[in-house]
Amino acid sequence: MADEIxxxxxxxxxxxxxxxxxxxxxxxxxVGGNLTAENIKTVSEVAEKYGQGYVHMTSRQxxxxxxxxxxxxxxxxxxxxxxxxxxxxxGPRVRTVTACQGSEICPSGCIDTYTxxxxxxxxxxxxxxxxxxxxxxxxxxxxCLKAEENDVxxxxxxxxxxxxDLCFSCGVCIKACRSGALSLAxxxxxxxxxxxxxxxxxxxxxxxxxxTGTPGYIxxxxxxxxxxxxxxxxxxxxxxDKETLFRVTDAxxxxxxxxxxxxxxxxxxxERLGTEGLTEKVNAAYKG
Amino acid sequence: MSQTELEFDEFVDIxxxxxxxxxxxxxxxxxxxxxxxxLAIRMNDGEPVQNVPRSFKDEGHKIIKxxxxxxGTYTLYVKKGEEx
Numbered sequence: 532m533a534d535e536i537x538x539x540x541x542x543x544x545x546x547x548x549x550x551x552x553x554x555x556x557x558x559x560x561x562v563g564g565n566l567t568a569e570n571i572k573t574v575s576e577v578a579e580k581y582g583q584g585y586v587h588m589t590s591r592q593x594x595x596x597x598x599x600x601x602x603x604x605x606x607x608x609x610x611x612x613x614x615x616x617x618x619x620x621x622g623p624r625v626r627t628v629t630a631c632q633g634s635e636i637c638p639s640g641c642i643d644t645y646t647x648x649x650x651x652x653x654x655x656x657x658x659x660x661x662x663x664x665x666x667x668x669x670x671x672x673x674x675c676l677k678a679e680e681n682d683v684x685x686x687x688x689x690x691x692x693x694x695x696d697l698c699f700s701c702g703v704c705i706k707a708c709r710s711g712a713l714s715l716a717x718x719x720x721x722x723x724x725x726x727x728x729x730x731x732x733x734x735x736x737x738x739x740x741x742x743t744g745t746p747g748y749i750x751x752x753x754x755x756x757x758x759x760x761x762x763x764x765x766x767x768x769x770x771x772d773k774e775t776l777f778r779v780t781d782a783x784x785x786x787x788x789x790x791x792x793x794x795x796x797x798x799x800x801x802e803r804l805g806t807e808g809l810t811e812k813v814n815a816a817y818k819g
Numbered sequence: 820m821s822q823t824e825l826e827f828d829e830f831v832d833i834x835x836x837x838x839x840x841x842x843x844x845x846x847x848x849x850x851x852x853x854x855x856x857x858l859a860i861r862m863n864d865g866e867p868v869q870n871v872p873r874s875f876k877d878e879g880h881k882i883i884k885x886x887x888x889x890x891g892t893y894t895l896y897v898k899k900g901e902e903x
Contacts, residue, residue, distance in 0.1 A: 638877055701882055701883065701884050701885050702884070702885040702886070702887070703872040703873075703882055703885050703895075706864075706868045706869055706872070706885065706893065707869050707870075707872065707873060709869065732869070732873075735873055735876075736872055736873040736876060737876075738872070738876050738881060738882035738883075
């Protein structure tokens with residue numbers, strides 16, 4: 532009977548064969564790192580009843596339940612569904628979308644990461660591609676979710692603006708800025724746009740609201756952090772609306788789908804073909 | 820950032836502690852004041868001066884001035900907020 536088990540098909544549903552014969556670890560779907568108390572209770576019950584009473588936390592905010600017997604997999608998935616928990620995916624497709632807590636929770640956040648993670652999940656999760664494809668969303672330059680290690684990384688930032696009439700030259704923003712983009716001249720703050728990384732620490736710290744910021748998305752492409760490590764790179768400037776953002780992410784995923792060889796990661800495709808093709812396609816999407 | 824002495828009601832030195840005690844010490848000091856009174860906080864360059872002013876803003880206090888002591892420390896003048 533064991534011979535009939537199609538492990539590739541099971542992997543698609545988040546189930547990975549273990550060293551121990553007949554057992555596998557089941558990956559769960561966790562979007563943006565959030566689970567409800569009910570979800571966790573269900574996972575706990577399933578791990579006790581069908582596994583060995585523990586779970587493994589993955590590096591990408593997921594949960595895996597080890598020691599699930601292959602013949603009980605269908606029953607396990609049914610028990611999970613009842614508690615609102617779905618299985619995740621492994622293999623060559625769009626993986627879990629990770630996210631930090633973002634602007635809804637974190638004082639440093641520039642964008643609502645959880646909402647965006649859910650939207651990206653609805654748009655792409657599980658989509659079949661030549662190789663795995665990861666999205667990560669982080670709320671600000673502190674980069675807790677390490678955007679650039681993903682195939683497509685999204686980081687919150689702000690396009691900043693200075694209101695000289697409101698500024699009383701307290702000097703706080705100059706010290707708050709970590710990229711040395713601000714200085715004081717004749718009692719007023721001067722911005723060096725070339726040094727600004729859109730971190731918005733000036734906006735967050737200014738006591739007079741003399742700095743204001745429009746939130747936006749800093750997108751990086753072709754990152755990977757496995758056997759081979761590469762930091763994803765930006766192609767277009769800060770994106771200030773979601774329509775443009777999704778046009779750009781669509782363009783990246785389409786480029787990968789159309790150009791990658793089977794089993795070839797995004798970065799490897801870009802190394803083989805050069806980045807011109809992707810740059811052209813992403814720029815066109817950015818412009819609309 | 821002129822060196823003109825600003826008036827304040829209370830002074831606290833947080834250069835002898837590290838994060839997160841920096842803000843805790845400063846917060847304890849401002850809690851002792853009445854709304855509208857001014858606290859002067861001497862802090863180290865680096866993380867404290869990057870973060871403490873913003874923490875006071877988030878707590879609802881009014882930042883008046885940050886002066887450079889030119890000895891690796893800065894002094895922040897904060898007016899206690901009404902609801903804080």
